[in-house]
Amino acid sequence: xxxxxxxxxxxxxxxxxxxxxxxxxxxxxxxxxxxxxxxxxxxxxxxxxxxxxxxxxxxxxxxxxxxxxxxxxxxxxxxxxxxxxxxxxxxxxxxxxxxxxxxxxxxxxxxxx
Amino acid sequence: xxxxxxxxxxxxxxxxxxxxxxxxxxxxxxxxxxxxxxxxxxxxxxxxxxxxxxxxxxxxxxxxxxxxxxxxxxxxxxxxxxxxxxxxxxxxxxxxxxxxxxxxxxxxxxxxxx
Numbered sequence: 001x002x003x004x005x006x007x008x009x010x011x012x013x014x015x016x017x018x019x020x021x022x023x024x025x026x027x028x029x030x031x032x033x034x035x036x037x038x039x040x041x042x043x044x045x046x047x048x049x050x051x052x053x054x055x056x057x058x059x060x061x062x063x064x065x066x067x068x069x070x071x072x073x074x075x076x077x078x079x080x081x082x083x084x085x086x087x088x089x090x091x092x093x094x095x096x097x098x099x100x101x102x103x104x105x106x107x108x109x110x111x112x113x
Numbered sequence: 114x115x116x117x118x119x120x121x122x123x124x125x126x127x128x129x130x131x132x133x134x135x136x137x138x139x140x141x142x143x144x145x146x147x148x149x150x151x152x153x154x155x156x157x158x159x160x161x162x163x164x165x166x167x168x169x170x171x172x173x174x175x176x177x178x179x180x181x182x183x184x185x186x187x188x189x190x191x192x193x194x195x196x197x198x199x200x201x202x203x204x205x206x207x208x209x210x211x212x213x214x215x216x217x218x219x220x221x222x223x224x225x226x227x
Contacts, residue, residue: 002172034215043203043218044156087153099144099207101216102172103156 002027004092006104014112019080021107023090024072030092033066033073034101039086047088048075080111115140119204119219126194127227134189134222136204143209145187146216149173150201162187164209194226 003026013019023033031052036044050057050064050073057064061080066073073092077084087108091101117138126132138145143164148156158171162181176198177191187206191198201223205216 038153040153043220044216045218046215049215089156099214099216100146100158100161100171102158103148105155106153108153 002030002092002102004090004102004104006090006107008107009105010108010110012110012112013080015080015082017080019077019084019109019111021075021088021090021109022072023074023092023104024070025092025102026071027092027094027102028071029094030071032093033064034091035062035064035075036089036091036103037086038089038106044089077109080109082111082113085109085111117204117206117217117219119202119222121222122220123223123225125225125227128193128195130194132191132194132224134191134202134204134224136187136189136219137185138187138204138206138217138219139185140206140208140217141184142206142217143184144207145181146205146207147171147177147179147187147189148203148205149175150203150221152201156203160189194224196226199224199226 006023034049037047038044063076087106090104093101120135145162147160150156157173159175160179203221204219207214
């Protein structure tokens with residue numbers, strides 16, 4: 001079945017450093033790839049998404065890259081700040097009426113001041 | 114304010130009880146979803162709905178049931194709660210457009226079955 005693998009499961013960086021989280025997906029028909037940030041005790045919130053007709057998308061300090069051939073996509077956070085500390089989830093879905101998202105296992109990012 | 118609301122926020126209940134977790138959204142979204150998530154862990158889809166009178170089971174086997182009688186309301190029911198049902202339940206919604214749209218999540222219900 002459809003599967004999304006996410007690595008690493010935990011990531012600790014120093015404030016100001018960059019953080020990279022990687023995901024691979026199994027369904028070659030997937031064409032929508034959102035990233036969610038979930039702070040402790042709060043709801044997941046969309047931070048950036050990318051569609052399969054685009055290879056890279058950037059929004060201030062965060063960027064996502066997509067390699068459809070290799071079926072993997074990555075989240076890049078530059079100049080990390082303590083408030084970036086959270087659990088990050090990647091997800092994938094195919095264009096369909098359901099909009100079903102398959103989530104990765106999550107990455108706990110800790111940014112040390 | 115347009116949002117998605119879940120009640121209760123926390124629930125502690127004994128084994129064998131019947132419970133209903135409420136989810137309502139005021140955004141006019143057609144698609145609604147229920148995910149199960151242990152704290153900080155992966156989200157597993159347990160039910161979803163395209164619109165009124167449409168419900169489907171998700172990828173994770175669940176002993177719960179759902180109904181969609183009104184667009185804005187998507188309650189989840191456990192007929193007989195068990196300790197294995199202890200988890201966080203997240204409701205989400207999305208607009209029904211021709212392209213994929215991001216999910217909007219509620220704040221979740223944290224369920225403990227003793």
